[in-house]
Amino acid sequence: MLDLLSKPPLKQAGNTTEAGDMLTEILLGLRLDGVEYGRCMVPVPWAISFPPQRDARFHFVARGGCWLQAPGVDWVRLNPGDAVLLPRGSAHVLASSPALPPVRIETLTRVAVADNLYLVRGNGIGTPAAEGDAGLEPALDVMFCGSMRFNLDPLHPLVSMMPDVMRAGKLAQRDPTVPALLEAMEREVALDRIGACGVLARLADVLAASIIRAWVECGCSDATGWIAAVRCPRIGKVIAAIHADPGRDWTVPMLAGLMGASRSSFAEAFTRIMGESPARYVAKVKMFQARQWISRDGMRIAVAASRLGYDSEASFSRAFKRIIGHPPSLARVAPAQ
Structure with a gap:
């Protein structure tokens, strides 16, 4: 489990805080859990x-290069040392050439290396060797x-605003951490030492x-929208x-007190910037959290309702269905949309 940042105490109402700290506090809640990894040859x-x-998908191109295509994204060339993140796990294709018909990833041979680590071999997915190339590897x-x-939750504003495909190369010139990590992954692949897959997973x-x-x-x-609102010192x-x-x-x-404004002026400012009322936004955040607890952690509905301050399971279930679109x-079993 990976925290983006180490967590300082939540600031109390009335403290002077820079706008950037608001976004930092939002990022504190974002963690990534590795589900499984595979070295594909x-x-x-x-x-x-x-x-x-x-779940999100991640790809690091170690050797050879390839092309990537995803819904709404034209074919993009990925060179050795490139990495991409598909935060919402969108359907996509990787290929050595865009003209090739793809095979499904689940049809490839997988050999377990360790817990959640696999060696994936693509034996038989290529076209037969050309005449005269027989015997060549x-x-x-x-x-x-x-x-x-x-x-x-996938409907969390931070996750839903992310593009379908996030390329590390686009960010390498802006954040020195990104190229350093790419170089570390390249070295680990090149050395091919014992435990390389485990180190690559952490990287x-x-x-x-x-x-x-x-x-x-x-x-x-975008300069507007949810992230811009979070960066606003008062609303953030x-x-x-x-x-x-x-x-x-x-x-x-209570929320107006955090902003240091009257109830009416706060409600008007929040609705104008966020596009919805404070009560509606609070209810959505509660239901996003509830869906994660129930679907990911197996929490009982009654427990989730109690933790989120609902007096009864029935009232919680009504709110959940109204916002998420189906009962808790x-x-x-319902996939997150």
Whole structure:
């Protein structure tokens, strides 16, 4: 489990805080849990399709290079040393050439190396060797791929605002941490020492977190919207408090006090900037947290309702269905959208 930042105490109402600290407090709650990783060795030519999934996908190109295509994203060339993060696990294709028909990733041979670490071989996915090339070993492209789980709901504003594909190369010139991590992964692949897959998994976790942090800090998102609101010194203080303690019984007067404004002026400013009322935003954050607890942690619905301050399971279930679109009883089986 990887925290983006170490957690300082939550600031109390009335303290003077810079706008950047508000975004820092939001990032404190973002963690990545590695689900599984695989070192993929595939003979050229090749093409592999990855189905949509709840967890984020990560790819590091170690040798050979390839092309990436995702919904709404044209074919993009990835060179050795490049890395990409697909934060919402969107369906996509990796290929040595865009013209090749892909095979599904689940059809490839997997050999367990250790807990959640696999060696993936693409034997048989390439086209037969050309006449005259019989007996020659095909060139092998090598990638390190992983699935990572956010502790935040996919509908959390920070996650939902991320682009479908986040390329490390775009951020390398803005954040010196990114190229340093890419170089470390390249060295680990080249040396191929004992335990390399485990080291690569940890580096992948850190690199994915660094990609997200660089995207936020370097202004790679829109200048307007949720991140701009968080950076606002007055509204950002309120948003940070809500996300830090979603179980609290937040009222409009309490939130107005954090902003240092009257109830009416606070409600008007919050709704104008966020596009929804304070009560609606608080309810959404509560339900995002509830869905994570129920679907990921297996928490009982009654326990989630109690932790989030609801007097009854029935009232909680009504609120959950109104915001998420289905009752909490389906959260364990319904994929996050």
